[in-house]
Amino acid sequence: MSPRSKQQFEELREASIRKILDASLELFGTTGYENTSIAQIAKVAGVSKGLIYNYFESKEAVLKVLIEDLTAIGDQMMADLFDEDPKQTLKNIFRMIFRWLRDHEKMNRLIFGMTLHVDRFDFVHELATTKMKGYVELLEQLLQQIGMEDYKTEARILSTIFDGIGVQYLVIKEDYPLDEIEEMLIKKYCA
Amino acid sequence: MSPRSKQQFEELREASIRKILDASLELFGTTGYENTSIAQIAKVAGVSKGLIYNYFESKEAVLKVLIEDLTAIGDQMMADLFDEDPKQTLKNIFRMIFRWLRDHEKMNRLIFGMTLHVDRFDFVHELATTKMKGYVELLEQLLQQIGMEDYKTEARILSTIFDGIGVQYLVIKEDYPLDEIEEMLIKKYCA
Amino acid sequence: MSPRSKQQFEELREASIRKILDASLELFGTTGYENTSIAQIAKVAGVSKGLIYNYFESKEAVLKVLIEDLTAIGDQMMADLFDEDPKQTLKNIFRMIFRWLRDHEKMNRLIFGMTLHVDRFDFVHELATTKMKGYVELLEQLLQQIGMEDYKTEARILSTIFDGIGVQYLVIKEDYPLDEIEEMLIKKYCA
Amino acid sequence: MSPRSKQQFEELREASIRKILDASLELFGTTGYENTSIAQIAKVAGVSKGLIYNYFESKEAVLKVLIEDLTAIGDQMMADLFDEDPKQTLKNIFRMIFRWLRDHEKMNRLIFGMTLHVDRFDFVHELATTKMKGYVELLEQLLQQIGMEDYKTEARILSTIFDGIGVQYLVIKEDYPLDEIEEMLIKKYCA
DNA sequence: CATGAATGAGTGTTCATTCAT
DNA sequence: AATGAATGAACACTCATTCAT
Numbered sequence: 001m002s003p004r005s006k007q008q009f010e011e012l013r014e015a016s017i018r019k020i021l022d023a024s025l026e027l028f029g030t031t032g033y034e035n036t037s038i039a040q041i042a043k044v045a046g047v048s049k050g051l052i053y054n055y056f057e058s059k060e061a062v063l064k065v066l067i068e069d070l071t072a073i074g075d076q077m078m079a080d081l082f083d084e085d086p087k088q089t090l091k092n093i094f095r096m097i098f099r100w101l102r103d104h105e106k107m108n109r110l111i112f113g114m115t116l117h118v119d120r121f122d123f124v125h126e127l128a129t130t131k132m133k134g135y136v137e138l139l140e141q142l143l144q145q146i147g148m149e150d151y152k153t154e155a156r157i158l159s160t161i162f163d164g165i166g167v168q169y170l171v172i173k174e175d176y177p178l179d180e181i182e183e184m185l186i187k188k189y190c191a
Numbered sequence: 192m193s194p195r196s197k198q199q200f201e202e203l204r205e206a207s208i209r210k211i212l213d214a215s216l217e218l219f220g221t222t223g224y225e226n227t228s229i230a231q232i233a234k235v236a237g238v239s240k241g242l243i244y245n246y247f248e249s250k251e252a253v254l255k256v257l258i259e260d261l262t263a264i265g266d267q268m269m270a271d272l273f274d275e276d277p278k279q280t281l282k283n284i285f286r287m288i289f290r291w292l293r294d295h296e297k298m299n300r301l302i303f304g305m306t307l308h309v310d311r312f313d314f315v316h317e318l319a320t321t322k323m324k325g326y327v328e329l330l331e332q333l334l335q336q337i338g339m340e341d342y343k344t345e346a347r348i349l350s351t352i353f354d355g356i357g358v359q360y361l362v363i364k365e366d367y368p369l370d371e372i373e374e375m376l377i378k379k380y381c382a
Numbered sequence: 383m384s385p386r387s388k389q390q391f392e393e394l395r396e397a398s399i400r401k402i403l404d405a406s407l408e409l410f411g412t413t414g415y416e417n418t419s420i421a422q423i424a425k426v427a428g429v430s431k432g433l434i435y436n437y438f439e440s441k442e443a444v445l446k447v448l449i450e451d452l453t454a455i456g457d458q459m460m461a462d463l464f465d466e467d468p469k470q471t472l473k474n475i476f477r478m479i480f481r482w483l484r485d486h487e488k489m490n491r492l493i494f495g496m497t498l499h500v501d502r503f504d505f506v507h508e509l510a511t512t513k514m515k516g517y518v519e520l521l522e523q524l525l526q527q528i529g530m531e532d533y534k535t536e537a538r539i540l541s542t543i544f545d546g547i548g549v550q551y552l553v554i555k556e557d558y559p560l561d562e563i564e565e566m567l568i569k570k571y572c573a
Numbered sequence: 574m575s576p577r578s579k580q581q582f583e584e585l586r587e588a589s590i591r592k593i594l595d596a597s598l599e600l601f602g603t604t605g606y607e608n609t610s611i612a613q614i615a616k617v618a619g620v621s622k623g624l625i626y627n628y629f630e631s632k633e634a635v636l637k638v639l640i641e642d643l644t645a646i647g648d649q650m651m652a653d654l655f656d657e658d659p660k661q662t663l664k665n666i667f668r669m670i671f672r673w674l675r676d677h678e679k680m681n682r683l684i685f686g687m688t689l690h691v692d693r694f695d696f697v698h699e700l701a702t703t704k705m706k707g708y709v710e711l712l713e714q715l716l717q718q719i720g721m722e723d724y725k726t727e728a729r730i731l732s733t734i735f736d737g738i739g740v741q742y743l744v745i746k747e748d749y750p751l752d753e754i755e756e757m758l759i760k761k762y763c764a
Numbered sequence: 765c766a767t768g769a770a771t772g773a774g775t776g777t778t779c780a781t782t783c784a785t
Numbered sequence: 786a787a788t789g790a791a792t793g794a795a796c797a798c799t800c801a802t803t804c805a806t
Contacts, residue, residue: 030309031308031310032304032308032311034223034225034226035308035311109307112307113304113307115362116223116303116304116361117223117300117304119222120223129362132362153375157352157375159355160352160355160356161348161351161352161355162355163358164350164351164352164355164358165355167354168323168350168351168354170306170307171306171319171323172323175320181347184348
């Protein structure tokens with residue numbers, strides 16, 4: 001019946017959705033969700049405004065998909081971390097975090113921004129707090145296994161440092177000695 | 192009707208400006224700059240929309256004044272820190288930072304949000320980077336005076352920790368053990 | 383692939399057009415022409431949006447066909463009314479009108495709505511006025527033949543009553559005693 | 574404080590609201606609620622689009638006010654009807670209805686149109702059915718007092734005739750012999 | 765000094781219509 | 786014959802800003 005095959009349609013859809021999501025992430029990340037208009041997204045994505053609403057119910061829905069994609073990536077990365085040696089696992093975590101910071105700058109900018117406003121977009125806030133608790137607990141376990149005495153406090157500090165690095169890297173970017181900090185932390189905690 | 196003295200007028204001005212700035216900070220901090228309308232500010236401040244434009248050129252100008260006030264407060268606080276003993280100065284810095292976090296939550300929320308968006312409001316971004324550099328340098332000096340070996344890296348880490356604490360406190364708020372962290376850090380660095 | 387005969391194609395066409403018209407009438411009648419989207423029609427009809435434009439130039443064209451079909455049905459019904467006895471003809475008219483009200487509720491809803499808006503869809507308005515004049519004249523003739531004195535005014539009143547019944551039935555629907563009214567009128571005019 | 578007096582502001586408001594409501598009624602009545610855009614209303618009213626939203630929450634809110642005004646007028650007219658002599662009251666009702674038809678054509682067009690679509694704007698539908706029941710009951714009472722035997726059915730017919738007149742007058746307008754029908758009905762029922 | 769009515773460019777969103785296949 | 790991805794003009798609505806008083 002349909003002269004374009006199902007697969008062809010699917011490919012068109014995928015391509016458009018990809019373009020829209022990419023453009024959205026770019027814009028949300030650099031100028032913020034509120035400052036980004038659908039018109040801008042359409043322009044950057046190279047599609048019409050209307051098409052965005054073929055695939056997403058609303059601007060907020062675009063944001064949601066972006067964040068769901070993110071958590072999927074995050075969960076995937078998490079799954080690859082574990083090693084029999086807790087020190088190695090810890091090292092993997094360090095590596096992962098720094099890689100994440102380098103690879104997902106736009107996304108981090110977006111998430112950091114959203115978590116600051118509690119009332120709006122509760123789902124982002126909730127997600128962020130849940131994930132944060134999760135990884136503090138993981139750090140606690142590992143530090144305990146490694147034999148660190150004040151492991152609870154140290155886990156807290158470590159997670160704090162990670163967030164601090166994230167913020168500073170986002171703010172001063174090229175001036176921030178990310179590589180140097182990475183090696184230093186690994187030496188200090190995983191030696 | 193009743194002839195008002197110059198001083199009386201001045202007082203009225205000051206009071207109105209104060210009300211506008213307070214309302215703006217409150218709203219910008221909680222719901223964000225973009226989500227706050229002039230109408231809302233006027234309502235919360237208890238003045239008319241028009242009056243805001245008597246004293247401020249634009250919504251952005253209100254933001255600017257807010258941030259200028261902030262830096263003035265910051266500079267004032269800085270001036271009170273110095274002591275002959277570098278360890279005491281360092282301790283003062285710690286105390287100041289935690290006090291700041293507790294007292295200026297709204298402002299911090301606002302600033303953090305703005306620094307993430309590169310293109311918009313360059314003046315906030317510039318200010319933030321300048322200040323950050325300044326206080327990293329100060330920390331370096333102090334840590335060197337105290338006799339810390341790797342003082343450069345340690346200063347960086349310390350500033351990173353501060354930012355991390357700021358972020359986490361803003362995000363998880365009441366669940367964050369701010370007092371505990373404060374004492375722990377002081378014990379660690381100023382003992 | 384399988385070569386379809388001309389007749390088969392024709393049947394497909396007919397079937398699709400039928401589905402589209404049925405869906406349109408259903409939707410136009412219940413939610414109104416303006417509130418019905420082509421997408422909705424396509425969904426209800428079980429065809430694609432594009433197909434609708436294979437058979438109809440525009441949404442308005444669908445409406446036009448619907449109304450043309452209607453007038454054809456109306457003319458057909460009219461043709462079956464006439465009897466040698468004018469009283470019987472009158473009775474037939476009564477029966478037809480009530481049957482019409484019961485059977486074509488959706489259509490009536492649609493037409494009534496359209497006739498009210500003067501500027502838009504002049505063709506509906508014109509059609510309605512023409513038809514109305516026609517049937518007032520017919521009623522006049524019949525009432526005259528029956529021997530009614532003030533037959534002109536009575537014809538006017540009768541047509542007015544018919545419209546009134548139509549409106550009230552559409553508005554209060556199940557609460558309207560249609561059967562009762564029908565019998566009462568027939569007793570009054572055709573006894 | 575305010576250099577424009579409260580009264581001046583009030584007058585400005587009233588004038589603008591009046592212009593907006595007048596334009597809305599005109600447009601809703603002629604082309605229908607759905608076919609009327611806020612931009613059109615603004616143009617006809619001679620104000621900006623934005624101003625409409627200073628005074629009305631939404632397009633629907635404009636409609637609501639229009640209809641509330643209408644019911645207020647209707648209630649006022651109702652209050653003036655009653656007379657000791659039921660025949661005189663009935664006559665008053667006739668006069669009122671014909672006056673209403675002549676004076677509030679746009680409004681009638683609007684209301685008739687809205688009552689046809691049950692789902693949308695329930696409040697119009699409800700209002701219409703409530704009012705209709707009310708006035709059928711009133712007619713029943715009067716016809717009973719006058720001594721009419723089958724007063725229930727006659728009241729129904731009478732209300733049906735009123736609606737029919739309304740519809741026909743709206744549809745064929747200048748060709749409808751409203752005056753003639755009025756006198757004829759009064760002669761028939763109030764003699 | 766202070767008001768709030770008024771504006772218009774901009775927002776997110778809808779939908780009739782087109783078109784490549 | 787049939788599909789549904791894509792478009793763009795229109796829509797209802799928002800809001801920073803202006804201005805007469």
